Amino acid sequence: MGTGSNFGFADGEQTGDSTRELTYIAAISEALREEMRRDPNVLLMGEDIAGDFGGAFKVTKGFEAEFGARRVINTPLAELGFVGAATGMALMGLRPVVEMQFADFISSAFDSIVQFAATAHYRWKGAVPWVIRAPSDGGIRSGPFHSQNPEAWFVHTPGLKVVAPATPADAKGLLLAAIRDDNPVIYFESKPLYRSLKGPVPSGAEALPLGEAAVVRPGRDLSMVTYGAMLHQALAAARRLADEGIDSEVLDLRTLKPLDRPAILATARKTGKVLVVHAANRLAGVGAEVAALVAEEAFEWLDAPVQRLGGLDVPVPFSPPLEDAYRPNAEKIYGAARRLALY
Amino acid sequence: MGTGSNFGFADGEQTGDSTRELTYIAAISEALREEMRRDPNVLLMGEDIAGDFGGAFKVTKGFEAEFGARRVINTPLAELGFVGAATGMALMGLRPVVEMQFADFISSAFDSIVQFAATAHYRWKGAVPWVIRAPSDGGIRSGPFHSQNPEAWFVHTPGLKVVAPATPADAKGLLLAAIRDDNPVIYFESKPLYRSLKGPVPSGAEALPLGEAAVVRPGRDLSMVTYGAMLHQALAAARRLADEGIDSEVLDLRTLKPLDRPAILATARKTGKVLVVHAANRLAGVGAEVAALVAEEAFEWLDAPVQRLGGLDVPVPFSPPLEDAYRPNAEKIYGAARRLALY
Amino acid sequence: MLTNEQRLTLYYWMLLTRSFDETMVAMWKQGRGLGGTFSQRGHEAISVGAAYALEPGDVIAPMHRDLGAYLLRGMTAERIFGNLLGRSGGVSAGRDANLHGMGDLGLQIIGFISHLPHSMAVSLGAAMSFVYRSEARVALTFTGDGASSAGLFHETLNMAAVWNAPWVVIVENNLYAYSTPLEQQMKVPAIAERAASYGMAGVSVDGNEVEAVYAVTSAAVERARCGGGPTLIEARTMRMLGHAIHDGAEYVPRSLLESWEKRDPVMTYRARLLEAGVSDEAVLSEIAERVAAEVAEAVARAEADLLPDPATVEAGVYAEG
Amino acid sequence: MLTNEQRLTLYYWMLLTRSFDETMVAMWKQGRGLGGTFSQRGHEAISVGAAYALEPGDVIAPMHRDLGAYLLRGMTAERIFGNLLGRSGGVSAGRDANLHGMGDLGLQIIGFISHLPHSMAVSLGAAMSFVYRSEARVALTFTGDGASSAGLFHETLNMAAVWNAPWVVIVENNLYAYSTPLEQQMKVPAIAERAASYGMAGVSVDGNEVEAVYAVTSAAVERARCGGGPTLIEARTMRMLGHAIHDGAEYVPRSLLESWEKRDPVMTYRARLLEAGVSDEAVLSEIAERVAAEVAEAVARAEADLLPDPATVEAGVYAEG
Ligand SMILES: Cc1ncc(C[n+]2csc(CCOP(=O)(O)OP(=O)(O)O)c2C)c(N)n1
Ligand SMILES: Cc1ncc(C[n+]2csc(CCOP(=O)(O)OP(=O)(O)O)c2C)c(N)n1
Ligand SMILES: [Mg+2]
Ligand SMILES: [Mg+2]
16 A cells, blocks of 8 residues: 655755755656656656656656656556556567556566566567666555565566666666666665655766666775665764774665676675675575675685675564664664674 | 476376385375375365366376365466465465466466465464465476576565475475465475486375475585485586595575575585585575575685576576576586585 | 444444544644554445444455444454554554554454455455355455456456355445546446456445445345355445545545535434434434544553564564464 | 458468468477477467458567467568477577567567466557557457456456557457366356456457458457557357377367367368359469478478577577667
8 A cells, every 4th residue: 555654745856957966756756857858768657657646756746747648657556467568668669667656566567577578588589678666665664565675586587687776866877777778677766765865966867887886985894785775874884883993895786687796796805894784685685695696706805704684584564663673774784894894 | 388398297106105106296296185185174276286187287186086176176367366365265274285387377476475475474463374386497498487496586585485395205295394384385396306206205194394404415525505406416416526536415405494594504514615506596596595694604614615506597498408508407516516625 | 124223333333433533644643643544534334334244253354444344343443553553552563554464363354465456365265265164154355446457356356256255345436546536547437347247246336325335235245155156346435535644635626525525424324313313412422422432542542552572573474383 | 351362361371370280299299399389270260360450560469379370470480490499590599488489579579478468468568659659550469268367367458448559359268278168267258248347349259260350350450540449359269189289188078179170260261262262172282282381391491400509598688789
């Protein structure tokens, strides 16, 4: 159910100034708007995205007025069907951007994503240039069905690309890249960052490359490898560690498939100590792949065991003490990183 | 599509002798038959399982005659719906065993499995004691849609149990355990082993515990951690290595969720060298969790980097040279294990 | 025919539902809520009328606007407020949000999940367990106009018909799915008529008339109980507030709301009871006072209840035993 | 009205389809196959009659018994045999099995996946791309009686109707889904009538009469092309062999097969052509010889073709550029 969160209201970001700061969600809207202006093949589909309403999070508020109902399509409640339809449009050369109302509902379209869209090019050169935008993650008291981070399912599935930006600039640049990419891309946007995070965003419509991680904070003593909202928790932990003389490198993966293996291995080899952090369930999560990769290919450089922090192996609980116990945060990252540094 | 494979025919196993050998598939049939005789709450559902036909692989041939149409229910082609119905039956205390015609089609029921069945007990103490039997794995020229090993999706999902037997005895004992377990269990059976593998099977209806791995071959020099059909490839590789004086320990995980962490760590600490092998796609597969676990908790004991062998990051291709390139086998395991031993 | 006492009972449950709902909405506006929640304003006649048609052994799988059904089945207002507030005494003990996860098999209630319309298939399974065990029980569930676009709607109706299941589904057609009006959801918005193409009974009812809802549901439930097979009931009503608590529903024409306001299921039933001499102002006021007190006490207890102990976060993922 | 030349064209494609199919079945029996495969025997009139109703720019998404549609759209028998045999010159270059993965956008063909009925939604999307670009094109797809039980059937029909898409679906009702007869799949096996509850045109046709299939499909396609919206066509026929090559279909009553055998779409059409004086034995035999030669040559070339180079196994997962 589209339960309310305080992130449900647009707050009319101003645009146009090339040095301006935007919220994370405004950066997403801007990427969509600019790309729709640029490329007539881009269209939007999803539940409740049209009209003055503009979607559960108002990302597409005003879009129907600008681009018309032809390019901003409200769908019935039928994720499997409308993702399949997006695949058909994409095969015909359009570039549909599909909004899941919440990332949690992507499981309702799972079959169409992993079986049809993901495999069409390998099997018969059917290119499927769609993007699914999936508002993911929790920490905002939304319960098991509005807090999920289902990226691992898709990273494991051949043929998809998976993106998870952590900053407004990346949100814009990677969404542009995702739309322009000729493959099915799942774009996990972070609900907790929507309106809590502001940052500089270039006003030009320049795409960032998919598949490139970013060293957000260089450091010597240990590496934190993370993505999405956890980047900011990791940075907070790193600041606190810095006060204690521990110098953390923080790597933001940004793209989860394809993973930037060289960047992961570079930081691991540089510091010799790696802590992988994500909000998704830890067990068999994307962090397991990162840790396994490091263990396999940076073994000789490691001075301590690769550590992982992630959600517990339970559905995301609703009540604050439970959700806080479930989820990594700066405090827990600080503790794990400190132990690692002192190893 | 239910394409043919040479595993599609029953061959009338004899039963009744307590020292007898059964094929892997006959062991599955036997477990179902005995448990249905024992527990009136056990029933079967799935496409084409009833009547004289008895399912795409004939596992339930003759069952309708013995147990009646009430307990052997042919469903329409509606995986999402009939898994949901099984969940409702299970909530009412029945123990449905659902047959997927092929494991590949489990994605069609994904939503119901991961969102409803997996979470009901955590959320409101709704116990869901069903089993989904999923004929999985390839190597038999069945192409991208009849060769999948989708276990990682479910291992990552809180609330499920996941089983993957590699021998006829385990196939029987773990299926009995899965049916008697009060939780939703996905039971991945191995198509390539169905009729190619025979082994001793106890005639009694004794369940094996879920969550316990087995050291199938003790050894000193390195550990192979695997499950399903790959166990036999690993054992073949181990025999060849033994001829060269390399002594491999082979651990069969048997249950993938919950993972037997102590057994994994014990073998890792014993040999200091671990090779994880599965037929599923390697990237972010179950092997990543195993490797990450070893890297994290057996670090001090490791004499070489944890290695993984798995399927490539592509849909399972059909044509023999491609499928062979895609998939691990004894030869590839031998090579990787040898390199590891010599590290 | 309903007795006067039964009519007052229906009124009581509708008023309790309404009072709960109004209190909840007010609390959330005051910042005393946690996360989001759903108002069911306008749906009282459906959830109460339908649930009243069940026997105690029947199973019910409500959706997010069926507060009345939970209450009538014996789930206390305190436990439900506790769920909304994430308290340890809430139905899900803080694990699930708002009206989700409020299952209690002791009360024969199957908990709801967000993903629509999964209660349909699951409740069909419950119904099939009754057939399996030759029990004269029925399963009833609810779904929405929006949810009827999902494939599971079709899969479930089709299987229910083929299996001749003792199962009843009520489609609460409240003209909107979130912001999406009916005409963007389906070309022929006669949902009850879809039943025919499955070989299932289908009937449409005024969802603002509690006795009418009760009557068609009773008939469907009793037919199901006697082996007569499933029924699809379309109950027409209007969602009177936003989709969820944060939603102002500016997309709904005000005139539409005004016309439905005149047909408010609680107020019209109250007037009817007076008119027909079933009751008098004094009795109805006494019910209103009782309801207000119950709700106030439920809120007070729920607010005073503890949040769950974080040490329990990993408990209960699996059933043991 | 069809010209005599068109009639012979239809006959040619049906015969090519049949001949391909018989050759394939024989090869698999001889152990010259790879993996499993599907016979479409009995379905020639549907796949050929429907595909013949399309313009070259229209899109088609066939399912596993629509060999005739692939051939008629220009996919050569050699490429299809190559696909069946996992050869590098096969449509999917050895990546996909039997009749799966035979997409070729140059021929406006969308490839099939096992998971039923995904071609429905995907082809609807293709149709919507024509609306988007204001092109007078139509998308046509096929599905089965079995696949019609899946939720995606409902989701797609509903959206096609709401969006008034230039889209046509043909349900090949061949009385069985694998071993499951119609009565275990649906209570009211009048699939065409389901269209009404979506607000869509629905029509039933004899699937063994190629001209009848052509006629209803043409009408539906032309209506769709002119903005008249989607159509659901139910084509009734019988699956004459097993579900797939390994399946002896012992569950099908022999008498049922015998009665349908008399209505064989290829043989009855041949007789009709002779009877109506459209053609004579000599011409038809000449066609048969031509067809036999084409199939033989296709098989020879496909069998002589190389298996794919294992070094290419990771190529092509992603589209580049
Ligand atoms: C599969 C799925 N997709 C999306 C949602 C988000 N969502 C919650 S309620 C809702 C609208 C439901 O409309 P309807 O069924 O008419 O019920 P109503 O809220 O009007 O009572 C949507 C789109 C969901 N809960 N499930
Ligand atoms: C989602 C899904 N579940 C199961 C299957 C396995 N399967 C392949 S074909 C088939 C029967 C299909 O019947 P129908 O749609 O009538 O087509 P037909 O084979 O009769 O032409 C089944 C169950 C599948 N392909 N897809
Ligand atoms: Mg509604
Ligand atoms: Mg069929």
